[in-house]
Amino acid sequence: MDVIVIGGGHNGLVAAATLARKGHGVTLLEGRESFGGVAAGLLHDTDSFSPEIAKALDLAGHGLEFADPAPVFVLSREGPGLLLHRDPVQAAGELGADAEAYISWRAFLKRVLPFATSQLDSVAPDISTSGPLLPLMRRGFAFRRMGKTDIHECLRIGPACVDDTLSEHFQSPLLRAALSARALQGTWMGPRSPSSTATLLLGEAQSGQEIVGGASSLVTALVAACESSGVELRPSSRVSRIQVSQGRATGVTTEGGESLLADRVLSCIGPRRTLLELIEPEHLPIREAGQMANLRLRGTLARVSLRLAEPIDYACRPGLRPKRSLVAEHPLDLERAFDHVKHRRMPTQLPLDIHQTDGEASILIRCATIELQGGWSDKRRQELGDLTLAALEPHVPNIRGIARVTRILTPTDIAQEFDLEGGHEMHGELSLDQLGPMRPSMTLARHATPIDALYLGSAGIHPGGAISGRPGWQAAQVVGSP
Amino acid sequence: MPRKTALFERTADLMTSVAWKEWAGYAAPCNFDAYSEREYFAIRHSAGLLDLSPLAKYMVTGADAARYLARIWTRDITRLKPGRVAYGCMCDGEGKLLDDGTVACLDPETFRVTSSEAWLGWFERHSRGYQVEIEDCTDRLAALALQGPLSREILQAVTEVDLDAMRFFGVAAGSIAGVNGWISRTGYTGDLGYEIWIACEDALTVYDALLVAGKPHHLEPIGLDALDVARIEAGFVMQGVDYISAQHCLIEARKSTPEDAGLGWTVNLERAGWIGREALVQEQEQGPKWGLVGLELDWAEIEALHEEYGLPPHLSPLACRNAVPVYSEGGANEKPVGQATSSSWSPTLKRYLVLAQVHRKYAALGTRLSVEYTVEFERRTITGTVVERPFFDPERKTFTPKAAPKGAS
Numbered sequence: 001m002d003v004i005v006i007g008g009g010h011n012g013l014v015a016a017a018t019l020a021r022k023g024h025g026v027t028l029l030e031g032r033e034s035f036g037g038v039a040a041g042l043l044h045d046t047d048s049f050s051p052e053i054a055k056a057l058d059l060a061g062h063g064l065e066f067a068d069p070a071p072v073f074v075l076s077r078e079g080p081g082l083l084l085h086r087d088p089v090q091a092a093g094e095l096g097a098d099a100e101a102y103i104s105w106r107a108f109l110k111r112v113l114p115f116a117t118s119q120l121d122s123v124a125p126d127i128s129t130s131g132p133l134l135p136l137m138r139r140g141f142a143f144r145r146m147g148k149t150d151i152h153e154c155l156r157i158g159p160a161c162v163d164d165t166l167s168e169h170f171q172s173p174l175l176r177a178a179l180s181a182r183a184l185q186g187t188w189m190g191p192r193s194p195s196s197t198a199t200l201l202l203g204e205a206q207s208g209q210e211i212v213g214g215a216s217s218l219v220t221a222l223v224a225a226c227e228s229s230g231v232e233l234r235p236s237s238r239v240s241r242i243q244v245s246q247g248r249a250t251g252v253t254t255e256g257g258e259s260l261l262a263d264r265v266l267s268c269i270g271p272r273r274t275l276l277e278l279i280e281p282e283h284l285p286i287r288e289a290g291q292m293a294n295l296r297l298r299g300t301l302a303r304v305s306l307r308l309a310e311p312i313d314y315a316c317r318p319g320l321r322p323k324r325s326l327v328a329e330h331p332l333d334l335e336r337a338f339d340h341v342k343h344r345r346m347p348t349q350l351p352l353d354i355h356q357t358d359g360e361a362s363i364l365i366r367c368a369t370i371e372l373q374g375g376w377s378d379k380r381r382q383e384l385g386d387l388t389l390a391a392l393e394p395h396v397p398n399i400r401g402i403a404r405v406t407r408i409l410t411p412t413d414i415a416q417e418f419d420l421e422g423g424h425e426m427h428g429e430l431s432l433d434q435l436g437p438m439r440p441s442m443t444l445a446r447h448a449t450p451i452d453a454l455y456l457g458s459a460g461i462h463p464g465g466a467i468s469g470r471p472g473w474q475a476a477q478v479v480g481s482p
Numbered sequence: 483m484p485r486k487t488a489l490f491e492r493t494a495d496l497m498t499s500v501a502w503k504e505w506a507g508y509a510a511p512c513n514f515d516a517y518s519e520r521e522y523f524a525i526r527h528s529a530g531l532l533d534l535s536p537l538a539k540y541m542v543t544g545a546d547a548a549r550y551l552a553r554i555w556t557r558d559i560t561r562l563k564p565g566r567v568a569y570g571c572m573c574d575g576e577g578k579l580l581d582d583g584t585v586a587c588l589d590p591e592t593f594r595v596t597s598s599e600a601w602l603g604w605f606e607r608h609s610r611g612y613q614v615e616i617e618d619c620t621d622r623l624a625a626l627a628l629q630g631p632l633s634r635e636i637l638q639a640v641t642e643v644d645l646d647a648m649r650f651f652g653v654a655a656g657s658i659a660g661v662n663g664w665i666s667r668t669g670y671t672g673d674l675g676y677e678i679w680i681a682c683e684d685a686l687t688v689y690d691a692l693l694v695a696g697k698p699h700h701l702e703p704i705g706l707d708a709l710d711v712a713r714i715e716a717g718f719v720m721q722g723v724d725y726i727s728a729q730h731c732l733i734e735a736r737k738s739t740p741e742d743a744g745l746g747w748t749v750n751l752e753r754a755g756w757i758g759r760e761a762l763v764q765e766q767e768q769g770p771k772w773g774l775v776g777l778e779l780d781w782a783e784i785e786a787l788h789e790e791y792g793l794p795p796h797l798s799p800l801a802c803r804n805a806v807p808v809y810s811e812g813g814a815n816e817k818p819v820g821q822a823t824s825s826s827w828s829p830t831l832k833r834y835l836v837l838a839q840v841h842r843k844y845a846a847l848g849t850r851l852s853v854e855y856t857v858e859f860e861r862r863t864i865t866g867t868v869v870e871r872p873f874f875d876p877e878r879k880t881f882t883p884k885a886a887p888k889g890a891s
Contacts, residue, residue: 280611
């Protein structure tokens with residue numbers, strides 16, 4: 001079988017390698033000059049990439065290594081900050097009064113997350129009235145096995161806001177801010193938004209070890225895995241149309257005018273763009289067209305890159321020089337930043353997610369809305385850089401002396417540079433109605449589309465995730481089955 | 483509160499009955515006189531002039547206009563030639579009827595769409611991916627219907643458009659009473675007739691000119707009551723009466739497919755890509771459930787029934803729009819098989835006509851059914867026989883004096 005995979009982000013690479021290893025002829029078309037998408041130079045976190053997929057694709061043979069995740073240092077102006085390890089025993093020394101609560105929180109997660117992870121590792125169930133009952137019952141029994149107390153707790157906290165949930169357990173605002181910040185990635189929420197606990201649990205269910213060398217090592221290994229399994233990798237080949245004939249996808253046309261035929265087409269770019277822009281509207285039923293038109297994907301991500309003359313040394317803990325650090329001293333800082341997002345304004349106080357490597361720092365800002373009033377301009381871009389340095393200054397008084405801003409990516413820049421509709425790194429916000437069997441919609445979550453031989457496999461499809469590889473992997477299983 | 487059309491001051495002045503009704507948010511005359519009979523006979527013997535402005539009207543323009551309309555309309559608009567009009571309907575994703583109306587091709591990238599109610603939201607929602615502009619021109623465009631055997635002579639007196647050469651369902655631009663507008667040979671009476679499309683500010687000029695030109699021909703301004711009788715004679719269904727738009731139905735069973743409402747002929751299931759097709763292909767596989775039929779009530783039975791009460795048969799000059807049950811032959815104790823949605827005495831045909839939606843099984847020509855009929859508050863039934871629709875279909879409706887030879891468009 002000949003398969004065309006559209007989009008060479010991490011999910012496209014995973015899907016292409018998986019299909020090629022099954023013996024299919026795979027052509028991977030990427031619009032940009034290089035592969036990897038958001039994994040190649042936008043996002044930092046690699047701890048959600050599935051080790052099972054790495055194993056199945058023999059990524060270790062292509063140089064991929066996993067290691068325990070580096071701790072995150074949460075900066076403080078009033079104390080020594082918090083060096084937060086995921087491992088509760090390692091973290092205990094820093095947590096003081098919260099140490100015991102953190103141990104029991106981690107124990108709770110350890111009990112309940114295997115259920116969530118098992119859901120993420122399988123194709124979403126059909127929850128429509130016409131769907132089969134048995135798969136739902138199986139899931140129901142698996143859920144039931146968590147035990148009454150934990151089930152009750154999951155159902156109680158899932159729809160709650162993450163700030164309430166964490167406040168029940170922890171006193172330290174630094175700890176609560178750090179855990180909230182993680183929960184809010186890819187959402188359009190603040191820590192006080194309802195159901196943000198659900199996205200916290202989702203994030204935790206996907207996280208494990210991280211990749212040595214970061215996301216770029218993952219991309220290198222995936223490209224190597226594709227090459228060794230015979231995938232035809234074609235960068236700079238942007239698809240402009242998916243050819244559909246009598247309700248069946250037959251191939252694609254590239255912007256260069258080239259026409260390629262295939263037995264099946266798997267799109268690992270955003271579902272909305274795939275269905276609303278690459279297909280002539282006659283071929284898509286209005287139900288799915290409506291679902292895609294209503295999909296929410298308002299990007300809030302921006303990035304500022306710094307070149308450092310010397311490593312950043314934080315005033316609250318000199319000499320620590322952590323790889324990853326966070327500027328958010330209280331969940332309220334995140335909530336206020338989100339208030340600005342909601343009102344389409346630039347926040348005055350930026351929470352920062354800092355990733356420091358030799359001589360450089362890459363800073364992600366998750367509260368810059370693409371819908372900024374008046375739009376993004378050169379002036380607003382500059383302002384974003386100034387605000388970033390201003391947010392760092394209390395913690396690093398000499399920051400303006402040692403750091404030079406080399407690049408500022410506004411949400412619109414990200415949308416353009418990484419080919420992301422809405423500038424959204426996950427092709428669809430994480431929210432209860434766009435998750436699980438409803439990601440991106442009830443009828444599209446199982447990778448198949450109303451168009452025969454056309455499948456979806458980006459982060460916009462169940463199970464989503466930042467750099468998890470799971471949507472691409474699962475889509476490849478569906479595409480590869482007869 | 484109903485709004486006034488551009489012709490309100492004139493129609494209000496001509497009207498002695500003060501009988502207004504609300505039509506799509508506008509005030510529209512029911513009749514101009516105590517009864518609507520004179521207006522009805524004008525339609526069939528001379529000509530009637532109706533203010534059609536409340537009709538929802540849209541201009542659809544752009545490179546993809548035809549392709550787009552072929553998507554939302556049941557007819558293949560990509561094959562509609564400039565100067566032609568197509569009647570058709572619009573379905574939702576489940577193949578249920580939303581509305582019916584006409585699409586006029588003014589030039590390859592300009593179309594005028596009419597419908598009985600407002601659909602801008604629906605039109606815009608499904609325009610994504612098409613290079614197309616949609617304008618709701620209901621408020622800026624007035625429309626007049628000039629209908630009846632003498633309508634050609636009357637209209638020709640005020641326009642340079644060659645009406646003798648205009649075919650049925652043709653449309654042409656031209657000067658009418660000195661103002662620029664469009665004339666289409668379309669209507670809702672099943673008779674020879676024209677519809678005139680002009681800017682609101684010109685509406686009075688044209689209306690007055692037509693009244694003057696029509697005076698020697700006994701042209702009458704007409705209202706909706708006379709039109710209703712004429713459209714039943716012509717066998718035309720009306721949205722909201724003979725079928726309910728799927729968007730207004732509270733229960734699934736009230737929704738109709740084009741087949742159910744007698745509009746199956748506007749549908750081509752072979753053609754792909756229009757909204758509702760997939761569901762209708764399935765319907766066809768299972769066989770449609772309902773059919774729209776024309777029934778003729780047995781006049782002798784009506785007389786005999788009134789006789790039982792010692793009454794002469796009573797005939798209303800108005801059409802009846804209250805749906806009543808239809809049973810299989812034998813009366814109200816038999817199986818209910820559908821509903822009669824519109825009915826009227828036809829003064830021209832001297833027959834009692836009914837439009838009814840009945841189970842497919844009972845839709846064959848000649849089938850005898852029982853239709854509920856109330857006399858003195860007692861519900862009885864009258865035998866109705868399925869007959870050919872349209873009931874009234876004069877040759878003049880489609881005859882073109884200077885018809886181009888076949889094959890030319």
